[in-house]
Amino acid sequence: MQHNIPIMSIFLGPKHLEVLESDIWNEELLPSKLLVNNIPYEMGITYRGEHIRNFPQKSFRVDFGTYNERFTGREIHLNAEYSDPSFIRNKLSFDFFQDIGSVSPDCKHVFLELNGNPMGVYLQIESVDEWFLQKRQLPYGSIFYATEYHANFSLLTPEEDPKLSLLSGYVRKLGKIEDDLDLEMLIYKINTVSRNDFGKEITNYLDVEKYLLWLCGIVCTQNFDGFIHNYALYRNGESGLFQIIPWDYDATWGRDWDGEIMEYDEVPIEGYNTLTARLLDVKVFRNQYRLLLEEILETSFTPEALEPKITNLHGKIHPYITLDSYKKESIDIFVNEPELILEFIAKRNKYLREHLKDLT
Template sequence: MQHDGLLTLNILIKPADLKALQRDVWNEEYFPSKLVVDNIPYEIGITYRGDHIRRFRKKSYRIDFGGYNKDFQGREIHLNAEYRDPSLIRNKLSFDFFQSIGSISLECKHIFLELNGRPKGVYLQLESVDDLFLQKRDLPYGPIFYATTYHANFSLLTPSNNPKPSLLSGYERKVGNDEDNFDLEALIYKVNTIPRSGFSEEIARHLDIEKYLLWLCGVVCTQNFDGFIHNYALYQNGETKLYQMIPWDYDATWGRDWNGKIMEYDEVPIKGFNTLTARLLDVRDIRNQYRLHLEEILETSFTVAALEPQIINLHKQLRPYLSLDPYKKKSINLFDSEPELILQFISDRNSYLRNHLNDLI
């Protein structure tokens, strides 16, 4: 069944299992359930996903198929509630934007979720970043690490300037083996210890600098404040052995923070954050490369003219379902004002970044 174009996913779970799931939101155990789509049932396991979002009334879910599912083209999917984003489109808008500028990104689409036949509202269905994610993009198999906490800042210290308990603090390996852990430890150690004189040459043996700079442009434009130390996956190309970044959880963007509050357009500087970014932009040639990429993006992809059609289309697509979403139906007026807010942010952010391009000379 579809709600005016949105596919409906209905999850069927035993009442006792649902109570057990709700009793402990931090439990990672999968509960056996059924997912019904267009009258086709799929055996699944379900659990909550996310960090602070588990405390929200509208929960996000991780769905496990127990093996490869050809209809969903993966072993698992994520259903994001987008609870703190009054527009419900910031994640989708971000991932599509990353793709438009040449950075690797996720495929996602909005769906309507029901739980035991009861409406749970509009969700964003995202693919999992794993080995199948790589296969779909014809990328060589390689390790993938999720940046699960703010310790994933490429530093030897935590953001509060305390020594990290380990070099891998902040990361969770999704794909790979223990030897891959040593490679990531080596990367973080080198980022912090390579002398300035040899940094450019040495880091190029470990990092896809071009891809990193495109990712940096995406984070800086969308202004994901946490995106430099969290909210990303780190993939090491199995052939080149070079690392690159994959964005993740981008609802706190386009003029709002992770609480859904207004974030002014100048909160994130043009040079961004984290130790790796600082060291890269300390190199004149790399800094110039970043400036040229950003300059082009500010003229083409990150403009009101380029993004307004997508913003309006997404808003129109979701508008009929706000009244069906038990968590959003009281905030329809706020939803209706979001496109204008996002477009104003794009205009202001674009001007701000243009005015600071000289900081990169």
């Protein structure tokens, strides 16, 4: 087979493999080797994710211990994309965010083997960490992962119970313990500043334009739960402003987190979460969002703009699906996914255009 995507081979000793499989929630990095193009790399490996750890096809976190020049970082993620029958929604989403001027991780498809056994098509995703910042020439700053549904920028949980901590739902990926105070202050200000003062005050803590670009991206791709987790918060060390970075976008483009069809009108044009609601309550921000979204709907988020990218991604991984023991039985679904995604884009675009008037 002519290799359209890289082949990655992981080698894990029997004892370490037993440890990995005996406790899916174990965060211990297990020593292993990675072989790519006959070049070996020493690394540590463990499972990654929250609900995805329960899937038959596991996703992995790989840590090289130090900066790895080939992978332009210390850490990568290998996502199984188990719930996405197209395998391309995450990649398509991250590329889309970059196309509209937002920041998102770089990623590419690979075919993964474990101890000589084919694991299937995976998505290799860049970690959002200090190397992520350096690669983009962004100033050093703290990074927080929103790993749970409590990361809704509110003082209350989604169940409307008072939070025990303003940091509920977040894990600090980069920075010091004192950096937690900056995130606590952001959430405090979002929930306590008066309506009259909010528009001016929030600009001292948040890069509003970057947030609105992210809002355009999540509203177009319709990531239903991405408003309250599955993102990273980065605080620019020079400006002191927070910006949001997308993460885990497989439940998009017309399918939900279980891989089931999600209708094109499930997420309103105003999105969700407390911060979004407060920003769009400010007329100047609301107008700014409408203009950004209107341009994206005319240029980047159209079937004509996205069809070549969808066809290219789908075509690259098509030859490998029959080698994937987890997905080879659903090849017919895979074949029809580009049509489903393009149909979603057309309907979602029309829906959002019709609701632009709601932003006036």
